[in-house]
Amino acid sequence: xAIRTRSPRPLRGLAMxxxxxxxxxxxxxxxxxxQEVYVTGTVGSFGGYTFTPAVKFAITEPxxxxxxxxxVNGLYNGEYPWIMRIYTDNLRFGGIAGAIQRPTPDGLxxxxxxxxxPIEVNCPxxxxxxxxxVPDINEPNYTPYHPVADPKEGAPYSDxxxxxxxxxxxxxxxxxxxxxxxxxxxxxxxxxxxxxxxLLLRVNAPPTAVQxxxxxxxxxxxxxxx
Amino acid sequence: MKxxxxxxxxxxxxxxxxxxxxxCAFAMxxxxxxxxxxxxxxxxxxxxxxxxxxxRSTLTITNSGAKTVNVNVRPAPYRFWQTDxxxxxxxxxxxxxxxxxxxxxxxxxxxxxxxxxxxxxxxQKDAHAExxxxxxxxxxxxxxxxxSEKGAQITVVPRFALxxxxxxxxxxxxxxxxxxxxxxxxxxxxxxxxxxxxxxKGTIHLRPLGTILFFHQTSDVVVRASPVGKxxxxxxxxxxxxxxxxxxxxxxxxxxxxxxxxxxxxxxxxEAAFEVLQDGTVH
Numbered sequence: 001x002a003i004r005t006r007s008p009r010p011l012r013g014l015a016m017x018x019x020x021x022x023x024x025x026x027x028x029x030x031x032x033x034x035q036e037v038y039v040t041g042t043v044g045s046f047g048g049y050t051f052t053p054a055v056k057f058a059i060t061e062p063x064x065x066x067x068x069x070x071x072v073n074g075l076y077n078g079e080y081p082w083i084m085r086i087y088t089d090n091l092r093f094g095g096i097a098g099a100i101q102r103p104t105p106d107g108l109x110x111x112x113x114x115x116x117x118p119i120e121v122n123c124p125x126x127x128x129x130x131x132x133x134v135p136d137i138n139e140p141n142y143t144p145y146h147p148v149a150d151p152k153e154g155a156p157y158s159d160x161x162x163x164x165x166x167x168x169x170x171x172x173x174x175x176x177x178x179x180x181x182x183x184x185x186x187x188x189x190x191x192x193x194x195x196x197x198x199l200l201l202r203v204n205a206p207p208t209a210v211q212x213x214x215x216x217x218x219x220x221x222x223x224x225x226x
Numbered sequence: 227m228k229x230x231x232x233x234x235x236x237x238x239x240x241x242x243x244x245x246x247x248x249x250c251a252f253a254m255x256x257x258x259x260x261x262x263x264x265x266x267x268x269x270x271x272x273x274x275x276x277x278x279x280x281x282r283s284t285l286t287i288t289n290s291g292a293k294t295v296n297v298n299v300r301p302a303p304y305r306f307w308q309t310d311x312x313x314x315x316x317x318x319x320x321x322x323x324x325x326x327x328x329x330x331x332x333x334x335x336x337x338x339x340x341x342x343x344x345x346x347x348x349x350q351k352d353a354h355a356e357x358x359x360x361x362x363x364x365x366x367x368x369x370x371x372x373x374s375e376k377g378a379q380i381t382v383v384p385r386f387a388l389x390x391x392x393x394x395x396x397x398x399x400x401x402x403x404x405x406x407x408x409x410x411x412x413x414x415x416x417x418x419x420x421x422x423x424x425x426x427k428g429t430i431h432l433r434p435l436g437t438i439l440f441f442h443q444t445s446d447v448v449v450r451a452s453p454v455g456k457x458x459x460x461x462x463x464x465x466x467x468x469x470x471x472x473x474x475x476x477x478x479x480x481x482x483x484x485x486x487x488x489x490x491x492x493x494x495x496x497e498a499a500f501e502v503l504q505d506g507t508v509h
Contacts, residue, residue, distance in 0.1 A: 144305065
């Protein structure tokens with residue numbers, strides 16, 4: 001049986017105050033203390049899609065953590081081709097002294113700009129369990145979407161496209177079998193999916209990240225037919 | 227007595243904190259159930275402007291959602307993907323807006339934004355006939371969704387990128403050439419493929435519309451008509467290959483005629499003869 005000593009009451013009060021000050025002045029690594037992290041956001045509809053987020057989550061240890069899903073509803077009925085892409089824009093962190101010097105300041109960035117937590121996204125279009133890193137539009141190798149001439153080319157761009165319609169994109173037109181001019185072809189290159197569907201976000205906290213304030217703007221952009 | 231008072235204050239604080247927590251949770255629930263909606267009209271600006279004076283155009287932004295939203299409009303480089311990366315020079319720095327800054331739109335409210343396009347003085351010496359840009363319309367986060375100083379937050383910003391084309395008065399010239407029009411068998415059997423290659427030799431972008439008619443070579447009877455499909459802007463000094471795939475006709479001699487409407491009453495036509503053999507090959 002463990003024996004606990006009780007300190008005199010005035011000392012307990014002082015200890016409580018010191019503990020309180022300690023907790024609010026010290027930022028240990030993630031692994032040591034639970035941290036509540038709130039994620040909120042609302043995505044409007046430009047002529048169609050409506051997103052209804054407001055997600056909060058707690059990071060308790062390094063590693064990946066899936067957030068509550070964002071429900072996507074509606075329809076963009078503008079001219080095609082069009083795409084809906086997702087990215088962060090963390091250029092504003094570049095001016096902070098000692099801020100991120102890495103070439104890819106993607107994800108959530110700490111208040112002092114020194115640490116970041118990557119964000120990953122899953123759209124049903126990607127397939128179950130397929131997560132893609134949300135890129136930062138300022139990163140050096142960021143390559144905007146462009147159509148693919150041959151379905152075997154893969155995606156020669158780093159844009160993370162959530163939805164889109166592009167009949168010029170051979171990979172989208174080829175359909176599930178990946179071969180053009182077969183019965184399962186998708187002539188419009190329609191890569192949209194019925195709504196509502198769930199857009200999942202997860203963060204991946206590296207062991208080196210420290211607790212504190214982390215922020216980013218996550219842009220969900222509709223790039224319409226030019 | 228003093229300790230009692232302290233305990234009472236502490237429990238009072240705990241109660242207040244719990245009440246605040248409950249209120250926050252309630253506020254989060256309310257926030258998460260609200261759908262926003264911002265509509266933009268028009269979805270593209272194609273303007274002909276004088277080189278020596280400012281021009282004005284209007285955008286209408288409507289909040290069709292149930293919550294007040296803040297919207298910001300700002301110019302950016304042209305960001306619309308083409309197969310050819312050649313594009314006209316940027317007009318990103320030519321824009322100012324009235325009213326300027328972020329707009330607050332109540333539910334159901336519409337706001338007209340005047341885009342003032344002021345060409346730089348150097349434009350009069352410049353030979354280009356067309357300039358491009360994008361207008362980014364961002365739905366800014368509500369005050370309660372602004373990045374907080376505690377914890378972490380992903381603030382989601384919906385963005386719509388509106389393409390802008392500015393053509394300079396007196397410099398527009400619509401000129402193009404169908405540089406190639408070939409008919410052959412498609413890679414998979416049973417289909418015929420027509421390849422049309424259009425070269426823009428004018429000074430402004432083209433959006434050709436067109437059709438292909440297939441005739442029996444001897445009788446001039448139309449055996450099939452097919453739209454060419456919508457083309458994206460083809461910028462000056464660039465070309466575009468437009469493929470058209472149709473079912474393979476029965477063996478025989480045919481001719482195909484493609485007709486492209488370039489706008490401004492400019493029509494292009496080209497003809498190609500071909501033969502479909504018994505084995506399905508095309509010559």
